[in-house]
Amino acid sequence: MSPKAQIPGIAFRKHDHRRCQRQLLSEATQLCAERNLRLTSRRRQVLEILLASHQPMGAYDILAELNRTDPDEQIAPPIVYRALEFLLGEGLIHRIESLNAFISCAQPGHRCGAQFLICRDCDQVAEFEASDDGLLAEAGNLGFAVDHSVVEITGVCAECQKHVG
Amino acid sequence: MSPKAQIPGIAFRKHDHRRCQRQLLSEATQLCAERNLRLTSRRRQVLEILLASHQPMGAYDILAELNRTDPDEQIAPPIVYRALEFLLGEGLIHRIESLNAFISCAQPGHRCGAQFLICRDCDQVAEFEASDDGLLAEAGNLGFAVDHSVVEITGVCAECQKHVG
DNA sequence: CGACATAGTGTTATATTATAACGTAACGAT
DNA sequence: ATCGTTACGTTATAATATAACACTATGTCG
Numbered sequence: 470m471s472p473k474a475q476i477p478g479i480a481f482r483k484h485d486h487r488r489c490q491r492q493l494l495s496e497a498t499q500l501c502a503e504r505n506l507r508l509t510s511r512r513r514q515v516l517e518i519l520l521a522s523h524q525p526m527g528a529y530d531i532l533a534e535l536n537r538t539d540p541d542e543q544i545a546p547p548i549v550y551r552a553l554e555f556l557l558g559e560g561l562i563h564r565i566e567s568l569n570a571f572i573s574c575a576q577p578g579h580r581c582g583a584q585f586l587i588c589r590d591c592d593q594v595a596e597f598e599a600s601d602d603g604l605l606a607e608a609g610n611l612g613f614a615v616d617h618s619v620v621e622i623t624g625v626c627a628e629c630q631k632h633v634g
Numbered sequence: 635m636s637p638k639a640q641i642p643g644i645a646f647r648k649h650d651h652r653r654c655q656r657q658l659l660s661e662a663t664q665l666c667a668e669r670n671l672r673l674t675s676r677r678r679q680v681l682e683i684l685l686a687s688h689q690p691m692g693a694y695d696i697l698a699e700l701n702r703t704d705p706d707e708q709i710a711p712p713i714v715y716r717a718l719e720f721l722l723g724e725g726l727i728h729r730i731e732s733l734n735a736f737i738s739c740a741q742p743g744h745r746c747g748a749q750f751l752i753c754r755d756c757d758q759v760a761e762f763e764a765s766d767d768g769l770l771a772e773a774g775n776l777g778f779a780v781d782h783s784v785v786e787i788t789g790v791c792a793e794c795q796k797h798v799g
Numbered sequence: 800c801g802a803c804a805t806a807g808t809g810t811t812a813t814a815t816t817a818t819a820a821c822g823t824a825a826c827g828a829t
Numbered sequence: 830a831t832c833g834t835t836a837c838g839t840t841a842t843a844a845t846a847t848a849a850c851a852c853t854a855t856g857t858c859g
Contacts (some may be wrong), residue, residue, distance in 0.1 A: 507806080507807080507855085509807070509808085509854095511807085511808075512807095527844080527845075528844095528845070528846075529844070529845070542809095544809085545809070545810060545811080546845085546846070546847085547808090547809080547810085547846090547847070547848090548808070548809070548810095550845095550846065550847075551807080551808080555807095566731035566732045566784065566786070567731045567784055569816095569844085569845060569846095584769065586773055586776070586778050588778075589781065595776075597772070597773070597776065599768065599769045599772040599773070600768060600769075600772075601766075601768075601769060601785075602768075603764065603765060603766075603767075603768050604749065604764045604765075604766060604769070604785060604787065605787070607762070607764040607765075608751055608762070608764070608787050608789070611751070611760075611762065611792065612791070612792030612795070613751050613753075613787070613789050613790070613791055613792060614789045614790045614791075614795055615787055615788075615789040616754065616788045616789040616790070617787070617788045617789070618785070618786070618787045618788070619731065619732055619784060619785070619786040619787070619788075620766075620769060620783070620784070620785055621731070621783070621784040622769065622770070622773050622778070622780055622782075622783045622784070623780075623781045623782045623783070623784075624773070624778050624779045624780040624781040624782070625778070625779045625781070626777070626778055626779075627776065627777030627778060630777070630779055672826085672835080672836080674825095674836070674837085676836085676837075677836095692815085692816075693816070693817075694815070694816070707838095709838085710838070710839060710840080711816085711817070711818085712817090712818070712819090712837090712838080712839085713837065713838070713839095715816095715817065715818075716836080716837080720836095734815085734816065734817095734845095
């Protein structure tokens with residue numbers, strides 16, 4: 470189902486994708502239960518679409534996917550944006566600002582800021598664990614109260630460097 | 635996004651703004667000369683508008699400003715976007731991804747990645763010097779060839795914390 | 800139960816941000 | 830002076846996002 474599963478890239482280090490997807494969905498379900506929140510079917514639908522690719526999708530891509538799988542009803546943008554808003558708020562997905570796109574979170578529940586590597590060759594995006602502690606500390610030293618940090622690094626992933634160079 | 639020069643904030647630590655503005659414009663002129671590039675009057679106009687506030691402005695705000703100061707001609711979006719593209723390319727301005735906005739660079743010529751603190755209270759944005767070396771190093775360790783990094787930290791600046799709390 | 804409050808969804812219209820495509824003008828080299 | 834290139838101008842439209850309001854489902858408390 471993921472459009473680019475065969476393309477070598479930074480994000481899909483071999484893993485059992487179906488399993489991973491199921492796992493994340495179940496974590497999301499549990500997390501919402503714990504927080505006493507409603508993972509409604511719309512919200513779940515949107516999350517599933519994002520989980521299916523692990524890759525960033527625009528809101529309108531998601532919309533198209535919804536309308537494709539369910540051609541009876543014609544969904545409009547606000548429905549998607551509202552689901553995204555919920556999922557973002559609960560840390561189940563992230564927004565990639567420099568792509569105007571959304572991606573499922575690799576570690577839902579860890580309410581930490583996320584960092585992303587964005588390959589401009591294969592368009593894949595990897596969430597990576599980097600300590601932005603230094604940055605946040607410096608912000609703190611300036612008396613700045615941090616809400617949210619966006620770290621998005623664009624470049625060429627290891628795989629793509631091989632294939633081009 | 636009108637300028638908010640009187641609002642206390644993170645960006646305008648007291649400085650002779652007129653002087654600073656003149657200085658940066660002159661640096662830009664010199665830098666283009668060195669690089670054998672044309673800082674045309676359109677490009678200069680756009681840069682001046684951004685320098686005038688030191689604050690992020692949307693492309694359409696800049697457009698409005700152009701059309702306000704020169705009501706004879708009615709400028710269209712592509713003109714602004716092309717000027718912005720040029721200025722971005724030369725590191726004379728930055729794009730704030732999470733605001734879809736543009737801001738003049740505090741240190742043109744230093745072709746380093748920029749980091750921003752964005753106050754969600756007073757809407758001011760400060761470019762700050764933080765070492766994102768750690769992040770970039772980690773990206774490098776993963777074999778990722780970095781082109782460009784976006785670091786945007788949202789929160790509440792020191793001034794606004796005083797006024798609210 | 801049933802009336803209410805609230806949260807979520809659906810729908811229409813529209814705002815905001817950005818670019819494609821194509822023609823004209825300015826500049827710079829030979 | 831002409832030619833190739835770069836920048837500008839113009840029109841139209843694409844892509845992204847939200848406002849506003851009506852309707853439906855869900856939980857809750859008498």
